[in-house]
Amino acid sequence: MSDASDIWSRAALAVACFSVDPAGLGGIWVRARSGPVRDRLIAGILAGLPPMGLRRLHPNISDEQLFGGVDLSATLSSGKLVRSSGILGTPTAMLLPMAERATAGLSARLALALDAQNGHALIAMDEGAEPDERLAPSLADRVAIHLDLDALAVGDCPVLETDFDAITQARALLPDVQALPEALDTLTRLSARLGITSLRAPLLALRLARASAALMGETLVDEEDLTLAAELVLAPRATVLPQSETAEPEAEPEQQTPDAPTDPEDTTEQSELDMPIPEDILLEAVKAILPTDLLAQLAASKAPRRTASASGTGAAKRGNRRGRPLPSRPGALDGEQRIDMVATLRAAAPWQPVRAKQQPDRTGLHIRPDDIRIRQFEEKSDRLLIFAVDASGSAAMTRLAEAKGAIELLLAEAYARRDQVALISFRGEAAEVLLPPTRSLVQTKRRLGALPGGGGTPLAAGLRAAMELAEQSKGRGMTPSIAVITDGRANVALDGAANRPQAAEDAQTLGRVIRSRDIPALVIDMGNRPQPGLKDLASTMGATYLPLPRADAQRLSTAVSVALDA
Numbered sequence: 077m078s079d080a081s082d083i084w085s086r087a088a089l090a091v092a093c094f095s096v097d098p099a100g101l102g103g104i105w106v107r108a109r110s111g112p113v114r115d116r117l118i119a120g121i122l123a124g125l126p127p128m129g130l131r132r133l134h135p136n137i138s139d140e141q142l143f144g145g146v147d148l149s150a151t152l153s154s155g156k157l158v159r160s161s162g163i164l165g166t167p168t169a170m171l172l173p174m175a176e177r178a179t180a181g182l183s184a185r186l187a188l189a190l191d192a193q194n195g196h197a198l199i200a201m202d203e204g205a206e207p208d209e210r211l212a213p214s215l216a217d218r219v220a221i222h223l224d225l226d227a228l229a230v231g232d233c234p235v236l237e238t239d240f241d242a243i244t245q246a247r248a249l250l251p252d253v254q255a256l257p258e259a260l261d262t263l264t265r266l267s268a269r270l271g272i273t274s275l276r277a278p279l280l281a282l283r284l285a286r287a288s289a290a291l292m293g294e295t296l297v298d299e300e301d302l303t304l305a306a307e308l309v310l311a312p313r314a315t316v317l318p319q320s321e322t323a324e325p326e327a328e329p330e331q332q333t334p335d336a337p338t339d340p341e342d343t344t345e346q347s348e349l350d351m352p353i354p355e356d357i358l359l360e361a362v363k364a365i366l367p368t369d370l371l372a373q374l375a376a377s378k379a380p381r382r383t384a385s386a387s388g389t390g391a392a393k394r395g396n397r398r399g400r401p402l403p404s405r406p407g408a409l410d411g412e413q414r415i416d417m418v419a420t421l422r423a424a425a426p427w428q429p430v431r432a433k434q435q436p437d438r439t440g441l442h443i444r445p446d447d448i449r450i451r452q453f454e455e456k457s458d459r460l461l462i463f464a465v466d467a468s469g470s471a472a473m474t475r476l477a478e479a480k481g482a483i484e485l486l487l488a489e490a491y492a493r494r495d496q497v498a499l500i501s502f503r504g505e506a507a508e509v510l511l512p513p514t515r516s517l518v519q520t521k522r523r524l525g526a527l528p529g530g531g532g533t534p535l536a537a538g539l540r541a542a543m544e545l546a547e548q549s550k551g552r553g554m555t556p557s558i559a560v561i562t563d564g565r566a567n568v569a570l571d572g573a574a575n576r577p578q579a580a581e582d583a584q585t586l587g588r589v590i591r592s593r594d595i596p597a598l599v600i601d602m603g604n605r606p607q608p609g610l611k612d613l614a615s616t617m618g619a620t621y622l623p624l625p626r627a628d629a630q631r632l633s634t635a636v637s638v639a640l641d642a
Contacts, residue, residue: 080232083225087117088236090221090308093287094197095124095238096246098169100283102190103198103219105175105211110203112230117223118171120236121199124243128195129168135177138403140422142185151425167195175200176209183212190218220280222312246290253286255297266306271316281309407450419449459495460513460554464542466562466602467503468533496554498545502538504531505572509541513549532574535566536582543586546595558590558597558619564607580609587616600624 094104104121108114122130139145144162151158163170170186172178178186189196198219202211216222225233263278285297285305292301404416406423424447431442499511538560546556569578590597597619601610606623614621 080228083228084233086304086307087223087225088120089288089304090223091117091120091124091236092239092243092291093284093304093308094121094221095126095243096287096290097250097283098125098128098197099167099193099195101197101220101280101287103170103200103215104221104223105200105202105216105219106223106225107202107204107210108223108225108228113225113228113233114201116230116233116235117225118199118201120238123236123238124240125169126247128197129166131163131168131170133163133170133172135172135174135179135182136401137182139185146422146425151428156429157426164189164194164196169197169199171199171201173201173203175202175211175215176204178212178215180212183214187214187218190215217274217276220284220309222308224312242291245293246287249293249295250287250290252295253289253297254295255282255286259285259297259302263302263305263310267310267313269316270310270314272310272313274313277310277313281305284309402452404449404451406446407448408445414451416449416451420447423447423449458554460498460546460549460556461495462498462500462542462545462549462556462558464500464502464507464538464558464560464562466533466535466538466560467501468531468563468565498549500538500541500545502534502541505534505537505568507534507537507541509545513545513554532568533562533566534568534570534572534579535560535562535564536570536579536586537568538562539583539586539590540570543590543593543595546590547593556595558595559600560597560619561600561602562610563603564601564610564613565603566609583613584616587613587619591616591618598622 090104094101106114106117108117140160140162142162142164144160144165147158147160150160172186186198190198198215200211200215200219202209204210210216260278260282263281264275267274267278267281281302282297282305285301288301288304289295289297294301404419407413420443421441424441424443427444427447428442431444432438435442496513496515497511498509498513501508501510542558542560546558549556566579566583567574567576569575570582597614597617599610599614599617599619599621601607601621601623611621611623
């Protein structure tokens with residue numbers, strides 16, 4: 077991976093290109109914690125913006141502020157409907173702090189604004205500390221430049237200097253900048269080799285290459301411009317480890333006829349115009365700056381990311397008393413709901429002239445039941461991690477000790493996050509809830525240390541106990557996740573009979589039920605050899621499958637933690 081000075085130099089080039097064509101590039105996504113490094117980058121971005129205005133957004137900004145609406149005070153004072161203009165009414169650059177907290181609704185609205193190409197640009201400041209706290213994919217796909225500055229120190233980041241004359245000249249030259257027809261084809265093929273499925277990526281990369289050429293005072297995109305575009309636009313979006321294509325054997329050159337003389341100058345000029353775009357060079361440039369952790373994850377075939385329901389936080393639930401405010405909704409006063417007075421007056425304001433004519437003998441405001449708006453709030457529920465541990469004889473002989481150590485490490489992490497944990501053991505002919513949902517770390521460790529081993533493997537009974545506990549916790553407002561730790565050698569059916577085929581069928585049936593109830597799950601194969609039956613069970617459950625042969629407690633704990641939080 078490039079050193080800090082190279083990262084900051086590319087960031088400076090990205091800021092300069094964005095200053096030339098902010099609306100065409102869509103925006104910049106900056107992932108960095110609050111601090112002097114991020115402040116210096118923001119200062120450089122704002123200094124180079126064209127005279128299009130800058131508006132700061134809030135992750136919970138309302139539709140009225142975005143699109144405009146009824147100006148309540150002006151309407152009431154003038155007696156006629158007065159509308160206000162929203163932020164999206166005029167072309168503007170939008171600065172979105174805490175972009176990782178933007179709701180799905182806000183992300184969709186901003187994505188529509190960027191798609192409309194009305195001159196808007198987005199500067200998304202992502203302050204997420206966890207891997208799952210990131211800018212919404214709908215916005216990340218529409219902004220060309222992705223920068224990650226988390227690894228930089230302030231000493232590696234000098235103040236960005238803005239060359240206003242060069243940027244002004246580049247903006248004037250940009251409409252005249254052209255690219256060879258092969259340029260877009262090359263960027264598209266390179267995107268496919270990097271596992272990028274969106275067609276916006278090569279288009280945005282070409283747009284950045286044109287801005288780079290304009291900064292250099294050129295009217296034709298060259299190799300350096302394409303390389304910069306690949307590094308800034310395509311490399312951060314890579315999802316697979318790129319491989320160089322095998323070179324095809326060159327065809328034998330055709331013999332030229334002696335009676336076809338050519339002009340050397342014309343040949344040189346034509347060869348320069350028809351020079352193929354160096355796709356392999358661009359690929360090597362992208363591979364050189366890919367983050368080390370991405371290469372490691374791809375090489376190790378990291379488990380796929382879980383769905384949003386398995387995120388590190390609990391599920392959102394709506395109420396009318398506490399939590400984060402949500403947009404008000406129409407409703408009736410029943411003595412329990414809380415009225416949103418401002419929203420109610422805003423809904424009634426447009427109808428005042430009509431209602432005043434209908435009831436001329438009545439003075440004051442005319443409020444109807446349809447105007448009533450009720451307050452809404454959203455709060456996060458507690459997360460519950462349910463550990464279903466195989467304590468059978470085969471597991472005890474192989475990995476039960478490592479499983480106990482890994483769960484202890486996970487319990488400490490869960491306690492630090494104030495999550496609740498539960499412990500289920502299955503052995504012999506049935507499963508047992510050793511510990512109901514609790515935050516007590518001491519009690520959990522005590523129960524785990526006394527966990528016995530031996531007997532058959534009633535995997536289906538363990539799945540049923542985990543599912544029942546998950547359903548009970550949902551009823552109490554918690555968000556459950558299930559982690560099944562077993563060697564996969566199920567040999568006891570639900571009825572307690574020693575029947576291996578029936579045990580496998582019962583486990584598959586419970587897996588389908590767990591999936592139908594949308595309970596996030598993780599299946600850890602702790603056997604010395606991965607079991608195909610466990611992989612099939614994980615697929616049936618819609619769960620992540622982690623085969624972890626020869627892994628100690630620390631590695632097992634790390635893998636489980638990443639899979640549950642991813």
